[in-house]
Each structure stands twice: as structure tokens, then as C-alpha cells.
Amino acid sequence: xxxxxxxEFERIxxxxxxxxxxxxxxxxxxxxxxxxRPAEGAELVVTTDTIVAGVHYIGDEPADLVxxxxxxxxxxxxxxKGARPVAYTLNIALPTAVEDDWLERFCxxxxxxxxxxGIVLAGxxxxxxPGPVTLxxxxxxxxxxGRMLRRSGARPGDRIYVSGTIGDGALGxxxxxxxxxxxxxxxxxxxxxxxxxxxPRVACGAxxxxxxxxxxxxxxxxxxxLAHIADVSGVAAVVEAASVPLSTAAAAALEIDPQLRDAVLxxxxxxxxxxxxxxxxxxxxxxxxxxxxxxxxxIGRIEAGRGVCAVDAxxxxxxxxxxxxxxx
Amino acid sequence: xxxxxxxEFERIxxxxxxxxxxxxxxxxxxxxxxxxRPAEGAELVVTTDTIVAGVHYIGDEPADLVxxxxxxxxxxxxxxKGARPVAYTLNIALPTAVEDDWLERFCxxxxxxxxxxGIVLAGxxxxxxPGPVTLxxxxxxxxxxGRMLRRSGARPGDRIYVSGTIGDGALGxxxxxxxxxxxxxxxxxxxxxxxxxxxPRVACGAxxxxxxxxxxxxxxxxxxxLAHIADVSGVAAVVEAASVPLSTAAAAALEIDPQLRDAVLxxxxxxxxxxxxxxxxxxxxxxxxxxxxxxxxxIGRIEAGRGVCAVDAxxxxxxxxxxxxxxx
Numbered sequence: 001x002x003x004x005x006x007x008e009f010e011r012i013x014x015x016x017x018x019x020x021x022x023x024x025x026x027x028x029x030x031x032x033x034x035x036x037r038p039a040e041g042a043e044l045v046v047t048t049d050t051i052v053a054g055v056h057y058i059g060d061e062p063a064d065l066v067x068x069x070x071x072x073x074x075x076x077x078x079x080x081k082g083a084r085p086v087a088y089t090l091n092i093a094l095p096t097a098v099e100d101d102w103l104e105r106f107c108x109x110x111x112x113x114x115x116x117x118g119i120v121l122a123g124x125x126x127x128x129x130p131g132p133v134t135l136x137x138x139x140x141x142x143x144x145x146g147r148m149l150r151r152s153g154a155r156p157g158d159r160i161y162v163s164g165t166i167g168d169g170a171l172g173x174x175x176x177x178x179x180x181x182x183x184x185x186x187x188x189x190x191x192x193x194x195x196x197x198x199x200p201r202v203a204c205g206a207x208x209x210x211x212x213x214x215x216x217x218x219x220x221x222x223x224x225x226l227a228h229i230a231d232v233s234g235v236a237a238v239v240e241a242a243s244v245p246l247s248t249a250a251a252a253a254l255e256i257d258p259q260l261r262d263a264v265l266x267x268x269x270x271x272x273x274x275x276x277x278x279x280x281x282x283x284x285x286x287x288x289x290x291x292x293x294x295x296x297x298x299i300g301r302i303e304a305g306r307g308v309c310a311v312d313a314x315x316x317x318x319x320x321x322x323x324x325x326x327x328x
Numbered sequence: 329x330x331x332x333x334x335x336e337f338e339r340i341x342x343x344x345x346x347x348x349x350x351x352x353x354x355x356x357x358x359x360x361x362x363x364x365r366p367a368e369g370a371e372l373v374v375t376t377d378t379i380v381a382g383v384h385y386i387g388d389e390p391a392d393l394v395x396x397x398x399x400x401x402x403x404x405x406x407x408x409k410g411a412r413p414v415a416y417t418l419n420i421a422l423p424t425a426v427e428d429d430w431l432e433r434f435c436x437x438x439x440x441x442x443x444x445x446g447i448v449l450a451g452x453x454x455x456x457x458p459g460p461v462t463l464x465x466x467x468x469x470x471x472x473x474g475r476m477l478r479r480s481g482a483r484p485g486d487r488i489y490v491s492g493t494i495g496d497g498a499l500g501x502x503x504x505x506x507x508x509x510x511x512x513x514x515x516x517x518x519x520x521x522x523x524x525x526x527x528p529r530v531a532c533g534a535x536x537x538x539x540x541x542x543x544x545x546x547x548x549x550x551x552x553x554l555a556h557i558a559d560v561s562g563v564a565a566v567v568e569a570a571s572v573p574l575s576t577a578a579a580a581a582l583e584i585d586p587q588l589r590d591a592v593l594x595x596x597x598x599x600x601x602x603x604x605x606x607x608x609x610x611x612x613x614x615x616x617x618x619x620x621x622x623x624x625x626x627i628g629r630i631e632a633g634r635g636v637c638a639v640d641a642x643x644x645x646x647x648x649x650x651x652x653x654x655x656x
Contacts, residue, residue: 027478031544035371131459
């Protein structure tokens with residue numbers, strides 16, 4: 001235990017303390033705890049994710065990308081709650097074979113995203129493992145008391161919206177697994193980047209407070225995540241499949257293989273926002289989209305009932321690959 | 329990912345949601361985030377620890393003990409900061425071979441300690457791993473703004489105190505590793521229990537606010553942890569070795585093998601409080617000890633200088649096994 005801890009202290013001082021600079025509550029990572037105090041009238045939103053090498057990312061993925069994906073997945077959760085990012089803690093379990101240059105690149109990825117998204121390291125833990133790299137981030141955001149966006153607020157009559165484009169993450173993963181060999185290089189690169197480095201919609205999420213009835217981010221896939229909103233809200237969701245916004249690259253992929261529509265509706269890793277809002281919010285949402293330069297697209301409707309289904313442009317139900325979600 | 333997530337949702341509903349009952353900010357674990365709001369005039373203290381099967385505990389340790397040790401290690405950190413426990417998040421990475429009965433017992437351990445220490449589950453994440461069980465708890469406590477006990481407040485002239493008895497955890501670990509065969513069964517059981525199920529000094533820590541100048545819990549060992557306080561406080565610490573309080577069982581172990589004194593001063597896993605306070609606080613500390621029924625023993629003094637040393641009853645310096653800490 002002594003040698004593990006000695007290594008830990010050196011690593012903290014060398015690699016992690018610089019990431020905590022400028023956040024008084026981190027106490028320079030020299031104490032056993034950090035201090036978090038929400039601003040007057042605000043409360044803290046807490047979210048946490050764990051990733052494992054070989055399970056959640058390919059084991060030889062560059063360390064800076066691994067760091068940024070983990071941080072961004074958490075930032076995406078904060079965005080979906082309408083919260084402003086404040087700080088995060090990091091728990092790393094590393095095999096002894098992991099060299100300092102891996103850690104250096106990992107922390108460089110964090111440093112770049114801390115700047116980009118206005119979040120800072122507050123504390124953490126570093127241990128050795130005989131298993132794969134295992135990483136946990138717990139992220140803290142602030143929001144005005146009682147205003148956090150939830151999954152549970154969808155109401156019949158709401159329109160369903162998504163930010164950005166859908167399916168890119170799942171298609172990017174297929175490419176990394178050797179599929180879609182016929183796609184143009186520019187599209188391949190775009191889709192892989194979308195999988196590897198999601199764009200948490202932090203500014204958008206904060207602006208949806210007071211507009212959206214329910215919100216979450218798309219991590220498990222559009223249909224599965226919409227099912228979560230429908231379930232906890234006690235409503236049914238109808239996806240108008242032709243309205244689901246596709247990137248140019250995703251559209252090109254579907255031209256090659258129309259079967260990939262299942263990956264678009266069912267695949268995960270988009271980290272776009274999924275939210276519902278009443279019809280009279282449409283002008284506000286259009287203005288928000290214009291202001292952010294981010295498409296916010298209506299893709300369906302909330303109805304009384306239970307479950308999720310998808311319909312085509314003629315209104316006919318489309319069979320979804322995941323039958324568990326079709327009992328609309 | 330679909331099957332992993334389905335499993336995750338079932339596990340959350342079955343095993344974890346009951347642990348979050350009664351904490352509104354957990355939202356029944358049905359959302360992507362939890363809400364934490366410190367009471368008026370308070371701020372949040374955050375601490376986090378990760379443990380790995382086969383590294384931080386013996387792989388076949390009963391699951392309820394694993395859960396309780398992890399939770400208590402975090403509670404001990406909150407105690408050392410003077411904070412009142414509020415809530416925690418849990419991240420579990422489990423091999424697929426782990427059965428539901430392991431998880432059931434794990435959660436039973438958490439449930440019992442939630443009752444015992446007044447803390448509740450607020451959220452978390454559950455993933456699969458090809459490696460060993462890897463567990464992270466991030467614990468949140470409350471303290472009046474600006475009052476958190478720190479490592480950095482020790483001043484020359486302070487007395488050094490510990491709660492409870494020292495060395496039991498390290499001796500318990502030695503027994504689990506097959507050492508100390510000659511010790512009586514009653515002592516063996518006591519020491520092993522002390523290693524397996526530390527007693528976080530939550531009530532004591534909260535009462536030390538306003539009394540202690542510096543505090544931390546003893547996890548790496550008395551000398552190593554005192555070195556942390558001395559380092560960040562910019563002072564020297566002198567341990568009067570004969571004053572270090574031993575349990576009856578530890579005293580019996582040292583009778584069998586006097587060399588074990590190194591394990592007492594240098595070994596970890598006690599999770600007792602280590603703190604410094606000015607001489608005029610002695611009556612308050614004595615009254616606190618009496619009120620809690622917990623020994624609080626003066627074991628040394630803070631001086632100007634750097635580093636940690638130990639002296640015998642005659643004031644002669646004792647060589648410490650970990651030479652790095654002897655340059656007092």
C-alpha cells in the first residue's frame with residue numbers, strides 16, 4: 001500500500017493538481033475532500049459515469065480522446081438537466097503497465113475540455129488495478145432551485161425535439177468496427193469523430209429551462225431514451241421517422257445501406273438533447289436554434305397512452321428493431 | 329450496449345432504488361442526475377474513494393463487508409472534515425460472473441450502514457467489466473460555511489491527538505494474511521473486525537469543529553498521515569510513541585512480537601481521527617471523549633520545523649521503518 005500511495009501522491013501533484021488550479025474548493029488536491037457551495041438561489045446537479053477500457057472504448061484509443069469522451073458524457077447529462085457545469089471529481093484505476101505518457105495525454109485532454117466547457121477538477125482518487133483501465137467522473141452543475149429539467153415532465157400534446165443530427169454516433173461505431181467500407185473518407189471521418197468526441201449541448205440545455213417540459217440526452221439511442229421519458233412521464237411517444245434529422249454523412253451511409261435506419265433510430269452515443277415542449281413554445285425554440293446555430297428539430301409528438309412507436313411520412317407504423325419499445 | 333443497459337435498469341430498480349428511497353434529490357434513480365442542496369448557511373464537503381477486488385480487499389470477502397468498508401472509508405473522510413453525512417453516489421463495475429445474490433448482499437450491507445450513519449444513496453452508474461469488481465463511492469456531507477476541518481491548520485505548540493486505538497487495522501490485515509498465529513481467538517477476531525469494518529468517527533468529527541486546528545483520518549498509517557498534516561501545515565510533528573493508545577488485542581500482539589510496533593506506527597486502515605489542537609483545548613477534548621465514550625488521546629506535539637519523528641518515553645528518537653518520514 002505504501003508504494004501505491006507514494007505513486008498516487010506524485011501523480012496527483014504532477015498530473016492532476018494543475019487541473020484543479022483556480023478552484024478554491026479543491027484545496028489544491030492536498031486534502032481528503034473538496035468544498036462545493038452553490039451560488040445563492042442555486043442547487044447542485046450531480047451526475048456520474050464509469051467507463052472501462054475494452055467495454056466502453058477501444059483499448060488503444062488515444063488517451064486524450066478517452067478523457068474527453070468521459071468528461072463530455074457527463075457534461076451532456078448536465079446539459080440535459082439545464083445545469084451550468086461547475087466542477088468534477090475523477091477516479092482512475094490504472095494497470096501498472098500504463099505509462100506516464102498515457103496519463104499526460106489523458107490530462108491534456110481534460111485540460112483542453114476544462115477550458116472549452118468551463119469546468120474544473122475538484123478531487124478524486126487514483127488506484128492500481130490488475131484489470132483494465134476503469135474511469136469514473138462525477139460532475140457537478142448549478143441550476144436555480146427547483147428548475148432542473150427532468151425526464152418526467154412530458155405531457156400529451158407536446159412536440160418532441162432533438163438537437164443536432166441523430167445516428168452519427170452509432171454509424172461512427174460501425175465504421176470503427178469495420179463496417180460501411182464503401183463510404184467516402186470525409187463522411188467516415190465525420191462519423192467517427194462524432195462517435196469519439198460528442199458535443200455536449202451545454203449552452204442549449206441551459207436555455208431550455210422554462211421552455212422544455214421534459215429532457216434527457218441521447219446515450220442509449222433515440223427510441224430507447226424516448227421510452228425512458230415516456231415511461232416516467234406516463235405518456236406515449238410517436239416518432240415521425242422522416243423528420244429525424246440526419247447529417248450529410250449519415251444520409252450518405254443510408255443511401256449505401258437503407259437497413260442502417262435501425263442504427264439511426266436505435267443506436268446510441270449521439271449525446272444530443274431530446275426534449276418535449278408544448279406547441280406554443282415553437283417560436284422560442286426556433287429563436288434558440290437560430291441564436292445557437294444548432295438545429296432543434298421537431299421529430300414527433302407526445303400522446304396519452306404508453307410506449308414509443310415510429311411512423312412513416314404516411315402515418316403508418318414502422319416496425320422498430322427493438323420490439324420492447326413498440327407497444328405504443 | 330442494449331443488453332448491458334437493460335440489465336442495468338433492472339438492477340437499479342431491484343437493488344438500488346430502495347437505497348434511494350426517502351431522498352427527494354435522488355428522484356427515485358429514474359433520472360440522469362441527482363439534486364443536492366446544502367442547508368441555509370452550509371456548504372457541501374465531497375470525498376471519493378475507489379476500491380478494486382484483490383487489491384483493496386480479498387476477492388472472496390463477503391459482499392456486505394465490502395460495501396460497508398467502502399462506505400465507511402468515505403464516511404471517515406467526512407468525519408475528519410467535521411461534516412455531517414448527507415448522501416452518496418455509487419459506481420459499480422462488475423464482471424458478468426457476479427450473481428444477483430452477491431449484489432443483494434452488497435446492498436444489504438449498504439442499507440444497514442445507511443441506517444447506522446444517516447446517509448442515503450443519491451445516484452450512480454452500473455457497468456460490466458472483464459476485470460475485477462471495481463467500486464467507487466463519492467460521499468457528500470454538510471458543514472457550516474467556512475468551517476471544514478483541514479489538514480493544513482496545525483500550529484507549533486499544538487498537541488496531537490488520535491481517537492480510539494491505533495494499529496488494529498494493520499494487525500488485522502496481518503492476521504488475514506496468515507501472520508500472528510499464536511494470538512488468542514478473541515484478539516484475532518477483534519483485530520480482523522477492526523480491519524474489515526472500520527468505525528468512522530462521525531459524531532466525534534462534527535464536534536471537533538471549533539476545537540481542532542487540523543484533522544484527517546488515519547488510512548495510510550499514523551506516521552504517514554501525520555506527515556501529510558505536517559507537510560501541508562509547514563510544521564514538524566513529534567510522536568511520543570509510548571502514548572499511542574493500543575487495544576488489548578494489539579497489546580497482546582506486541583507481547584508476542586515486539587517488532588509489530590512498526591505495524592502500529594506505520595500500518596494503515598485504522599480510520600481513526602488524527603487531529604491537532606492547542607493546549608488550552610484539553611478540557612474540551614476530555615469532555616468530548618467522555619461524552620462520546622470514545623478515547624481521545626494526546627500522542628505528541630507540533631513544533632516549528634518540518635517532518636515527523638517518534639520519541640520514546642525518555643525522549644530519545646526511535647528509528648521509524650519508513651525512513652522518508654524521519655527527517656524531523
